[in-house]
Amino acid sequence: MLNSTKNWTAVRAGLLIVALIPVTMFLLVVGNVIWNSRMAIATYGLGNFFSAKISGPFSAVYTPGQYGLYPAMLGTLLVVLLALVIAFPFSLTLAVAATEFSMGWLGRPIELLLSIFSGIPDIIYALLSVFVVTSFIRPKFAGIQLADSLIATLPGFPKPMNAGTLPLNQSTLLGGIFLALLIIPFMAPLILDAIRNVPQQLKEASLALGATRWFTLRRVILPGALNGVVAAVTIGLLKASGDVVISSWTIGFIKDNGLPNPLWDIFERNAPLTSTGAGLVGGLYGASPSMGPGFSAASFSALLLLVFAFAIIGLANLTRRWLSRRYQS
Amino acid sequence: MKKGVLEISLRPAAGQIKTQDTETALQRLLSALAPLLSLAISVSAILVALVEITRNDLEAYPVPLLAGLCVVLELLFIDVYRQHSRWDFQLLIVSALSLVFLLVLHALPEYVTGLQLNAVIHRSIFSIIFLLAAALPALVASIYYLLGATPRAEDLSRYPLLLIPPALIISLYFILIWQLVLHGYKTFDWSILLRPYFHTFTPEKYYILGDWPAWRVAEHLSVGIQNQVLGTGLLILLTSAISVPIGVGTGLYLSEYGSGWFGSFIRFITGSLRAISLLVLALAALTLANLFDNTPLEGLFRGTFNNGLNTLSSPGGSYLTASIILSILVIPVIVQVTEQGCRSLPPDLREGSLALGVSEETTLRRIVFPWALPNIITGWLLGCAEAAGCMTVLLFLAPPWHGDNGVGIFKQVTSLAYLVWDIYYGEPIFKSYMQTYQFEAGLLLLLITLVLGILSMLTKDLLAKKFRGG
Numbered sequence: 059m060l061n062s063t064k065n066w067t068a069v070r071a072g073l074l075i076v077a078l079i080p081v082t083m084f085l086l087v088v089g090n091v092i093w094n095s096r097m098a099i100a101t102y103g104l105g106n107f108f109s110a111k112i113s114g115p116f117s118a119v120y121t122p123g124q125y126g127l128y129p130a131m132l133g134t135l136l137v138v139l140l141a142l143v144i145a146f147p148f149s150l151t152l153a154v155a156a157t158e159f160s161m162g163w164l165g166r167p168i169e170l171l172l173s174i175f176s177g178i179p180d181i182i183y184a185l186l187s188v189f190v191v192t193s194f195i196r197p198k199f200a201g202i203q204l205a206d207s208l209i210a211t212l213p214g215f216p217k218p219m220n221a222g223t224l225p226l227n228q229s230t231l232l233g234g235i236f237l238a239l240l241i242i243p244f245m246a247p248l249i250l251d252a253i254r255n256v257p258q259q260l261k262e263a264s265l266a267l268g269a270t271r272w273f274t275l276r277r278v279i280l281p282g283a284l285n286g287v288v289a290a291v292t293i294g295l296l297k298a299s300g301d302v303v304i305s306s307w308t309i310g311f312i313k314d315n316g317l318p319n320p321l322w323d324i325f326e327r328n329a330p331l332t333s334t335g336a337g338l339v340g341g342l343y344g345a346s347p348s349m350g351p352g353f354s355a356a357s358f359s360a361l362l363l364l365v366f367a368f369a370i371i372g373l374a375n376l377t378r379r380w381l382s383r384r385y386q387s
Numbered sequence: 388m389k390k391g392v393l394e395i396s397l398r399p400a401a402g403q404i405k406t407q408d409t410e411t412a413l414q415r416l417l418s419a420l421a422p423l424l425s426l427a428i429s430v431s432a433i434l435v436a437l438v439e440i441t442r443n444d445l446e447a448y449p450v451p452l453l454a455g456l457c458v459v460l461e462l463l464f465i466d467v468y469r470q471h472s473r474w475d476f477q478l479l480i481v482s483a484l485s486l487v488f489l490l491v492l493h494a495l496p497e498y499v500t501g502l503q504l505n506a507v508i509h510r511s512i513f514s515i516i517f518l519l520a521a522a523l524p525a526l527v528a529s530i531y532y533l534l535g536a537t538p539r540a541e542d543l544s545r546y547p548l549l550l551i552p553p554a555l556i557i558s559l560y561f562i563l564i565w566q567l568v569l570h571g572y573k574t575f576d577w578s579i580l581l582r583p584y585f586h587t588f589t590p591e592k593y594y595i596l597g598d599w600p601a602w603r604v605a606e607h608l609s610v611g612i613q614n615q616v617l618g619t620g621l622l623i624l625l626t627s628a629i630s631v632p633i634g635v636g637t638g639l640y641l642s643e644y645g646s647g648w649f650g651s652f653i654r655f656i657t658g659s660l661r662a663i664s665l666l667v668l669a670l671a672a673l674t675l676a677n678l679f680d681n682t683p684l685e686g687l688f689r690g691t692f693n694n695g696l697n698t699l700s701s702p703g704g705s706y707l708t709a710s711i712i713l714s715i716l717v718i719p720v721i722v723q724v725t726e727q728g729c730r731s732l733p734p735d736l737r738e739g740s741l742a743l744g745v746s747e748e749t750t751l752r753r754i755v756f757p758w759a760l761p762n763i764i765t766g767w768l769l770g771c772a773e774a775a776g777c778m779t780v781l782l783f784l785a786p787p788w789h790g791d792n793g794v795g796i797f798k799q800v801t802s803l804a805y806l807v808w809d810i811y812y813g814e815p816i817f818k819s820y821m822q823t824y825q826f827e828a829g830l831l832l833l834l835i836t837l838v839l840g841i842l843s844m845l846t847k848d849l850l851a852k853k854f855r856g857g
Binding site: 067068069070072073074076077078079081084085086087088090091094130147148151152154156159168170171173174175176177178179180181182183185186189190191193194197198199200229242268270271272291296299300301302303306307318319320323325326331335338339347349353356357359360363364367368370 | 566719804
C-alpha cells in the first residue's frame with residue numbers, strides 16, 4: 059500500500075484517470091437506460107405500464123403503443139425463482155461434496171469442472187435446450203403420444219383450443235432448467251469458499267465433543283458459511299434475471315395475452331423482462347431494430363431490471379452485515 | 388476406511404447372536420434380511436426414478452417398488468426395535484408415506500390435466516417425485532442400520548444424499564455437451580470454414596428463389612462461415628485492446644491508492660458492471676450505434692458494407708461499437724484479478740525496493756506489475772472467452788445478412804455466437820441455407836471458449852512459477 063505517501067505523482071494521476079473510465083462507462087450505460095425510458099413513462103404513464111397488454115412487433119394484432127410490463131415482471135419473478143429452486147440444492151451438495159465429508163480427492167476435480175462449466179456461453183445453453191425438449195419436455199409434459207384430437211377430449215382439460223399451444227419447445231420450465239444450469243457454476247464455488255473459510259477450530263471443537271460429521275455440517279459449518287450462501291443466492295438471482303439469450307430462446311419474446319391463468323403456470327410462455335425488452339426492440343426474422351416506442355419500453359424494462367438488481371445487492375449487503383454481527387456476538 | 392466400516396457393521400450383529408439364544412430362526416432371518424432388502428429396493432427405486440426421467444415406458448415398476456418399500460420399512464421398524472430396543476418412528480412415517488404415494492399413483496390416469504395448466508402431465512413425473520421422496524430416506528435408514536447404527540454409520544449413510552445430486556448435475560452437463568459434439572461432428576464440414584457467406588440476390592429475387600434449380604442458386608450464393616470465425620477473433624482482439632489497459636490501470640489504482648472511500652466507490656461501480664443485466668448493455672450498444680447518425684462519424688460506429696453490389700443496406704453496428712460495449716463486461720474481470728495479484732505481493736519485496744531508494748513509480752513497474760502479471764494474463768484469457776461467447780451485445784447490432792460483410796474494425800459486426808442465434812431467429816432464407824451448420828457453429832464456439840478457459844487455468848500455475856520464482 060503506497061497511499062501513506064500523500065504526494066501526487068504523475069503515475070497516481072494517470073492511474074486515477076484510467077480508473078475513472080469504468081465509472082464513466084457505468085454512468086453512461088445507466089444514464090442511457092434512464093434517458094431513453096423517459097418517453098415511455100411520459101407517454102403511457104406508470105399505471106398503463108402495469109395494466110395494458112403488450113402488443114409487440116410480433117403479436118397477432120399489432121397496435122403500437124401499448125406495453126404492459128406486468129406479465130413480464132411476473133415472468134421474471136417466476137423464472138428466476140424456478141432457476142434458483144433448481145440450482146440451489148445442486149450447488150449446495152456440490153460444495154459440500156467438494157469440501158466436507160472427508161472427500162479430499164473429490165474437491166479439486168469438482169472445482170476444475172465448475173470453472174470450466176462457468177465459461178460456457180449462454181448461447182450454447184440455449185442451443186442445447188433442444189435436447190431437453192425432445193427427451194424430457196415433450197414426452198413428459200406435452201402428451202406426445204396423444205393426437206391433438208385426443209387431447210381435446212381428455213376429461214377435465216379446460217381449453218380444447220389450447221391443444222396446439224402446449225409447451226413444445228418454449229416454456230418457463232425449460233427456461234428455469236437452463237438458467238439453473240447457467241448459474242450453478244457461479245453459485246457453487248461461492249458456497250465452497252465459504253465452507254472452507256469456516257474456522258477449523260470450530261469444526262474440530264464440534265467433532266471433539268462427540269458430534270458426528272453430519273451434525274457438525276448442519277449445526278456448525280453451514281451456519282458459519284451462511285455468508286457465502288447469501289452471496290451465492292445473490293449472484294444466482296442477478297445472473298438469472300439478467301440473461302437475455304436463454305430466456306429469449308427457451309421462453310419466447312412477448313407475453314401478449316395478459317397474465318397466465320394460474321399465476322404460477324410454469325408451462326406457459328411467460329416471457330421475462332429481458333426477452334420482452336429484446337422483442338420490443340425487434341431486429342428479429344430479418345427485420346431491423348427500431349428506435350421507436352418499443353425501444354423506449356425496452357429501456358424501461360431494463361430500468362426495472364436495474365432496480366431489481368440493486369435492490370438484491372442492497373438486501374444482500376444488509377443480510378451479510380446482520381449475519382456477521384450475529385456471528386460475532 | 389472400508390476396513391473400519393466392516394468392523395463396525397459386524398460387531399453388534401455378532402454380539403446379538405451370542406446374547407439372545409431364544410430368538411427363532413425366522414427372527415434371525417428377518418434381522419439379517421430387513422436392512423439388506425430395504426437397501427436393495429430403495430436402490431432399485433432410485434435407479435428406476437432416474438431412468439424414468441427420459442422414458443415413459445417404465446410405468447409398471449413404481450407401484451410394486453413403493454409397495455415393497457412400504458412392507459420392508461415396517462419389517463425394518465420391527466427389527467430395529469428388537470435389536471436396538473428403540474421405536475424409530477421415522478421409518479413408520481416413510482412407510483406410510485410410500486403407502487399414500489402408492490395409492491395416489493395407482494389412482495392417477497396416464498395423462499393428468501387440470502387447474503387450467505398449459506400442459507398434459509404424464510404420470511411418470513409423479514412417480515419420479517414419489518419414488519425419490521420415499522426411496523432416499525429409506526436408503527439412508529437402511530445404510531444406517533446395516534452398518535450397526537453407530538455415529539460413524541450415521542455419517543456414512545448420508546453419503547448418497549450428498550453424492551447423488553452432484554453426480555446427476557455433472558452428468559447432465561456432460562450429456563448435453565456430448566450431444567452437441569455428436570451433432571456438430573455429424574454435420575462437420577471443413578469447406579464452409581474457408582468460404583465466406585456471400586450472395587448476389589436483390590430483394591426481388593428472394594421471392595423466386597424457391598423456383599430456382601440448385602445450380603442456379605449455387606451461382607448466386609456461397610454458404611460459409613469464414614467471416615463469422617474471423618469476426619470472433621477480431622472481437623477478441625479489439626475487446627482486449629480496449630479493456631486490458633483500462634482494467635489493469637484501474638486494478639493497480641485500486642490496490643495501490645484505493646483504500647479510502649473513493650477506492651471503495653470505484654470498487655463498487657466496477658463490481659456493479661458485472662451485476663447489471665445484459666439487456667442494458669445491448670440497449671447501450673444500439674444507442675451508441677445510433678448516436679452518430681448523419682455525422683461524419685457515422686461510418687465508424689454504424690459499420691460499412693463490403694459487398695461491392697450494395698444489394699441491401701441494413702442498419703447495424705461496427706466491430707468497434709461491439710467491442711466498446713463488450714469491454715464493459717471484460718473490464719471488471721481484469722480489475723478484480725489485477726487487484727488480487729497486487730495484493731498477494733509480499734510486503735517485504737515492496738519495502739525492500741523502497742528502502743533501497745527506488746521511486747514509487749519504478750517499484751510499481753518493476754516489482755508490483757510483474758508480480759501481478761500471471762493474474763492479469765489469466766483474467767485476460769477469461770475476458771477473451773467472455774468476448775467470444777457474449778451474444779447479447781450483438782443482438783441489436785448485427786445486420787440481417789451479416790455473413791456478407793467483410794471483417795474489419797469499421798465493418799458491420801458478426802460472430803459465431805450471433806450466427807448460432809441468427810440460424811434460429813434470423814432471416815428465413817438465410818436460415819434455410821445455414822440450418823445444417825448450426826451445431827457446427829455451436830461446437831466451434833464451445834471449443835474456442837473452453838480452450839481459452841483451460842488455457843487460463845494452465846497459465847496461472849505456469850506463469851506464477853516463471854514470474855514469482857518457484
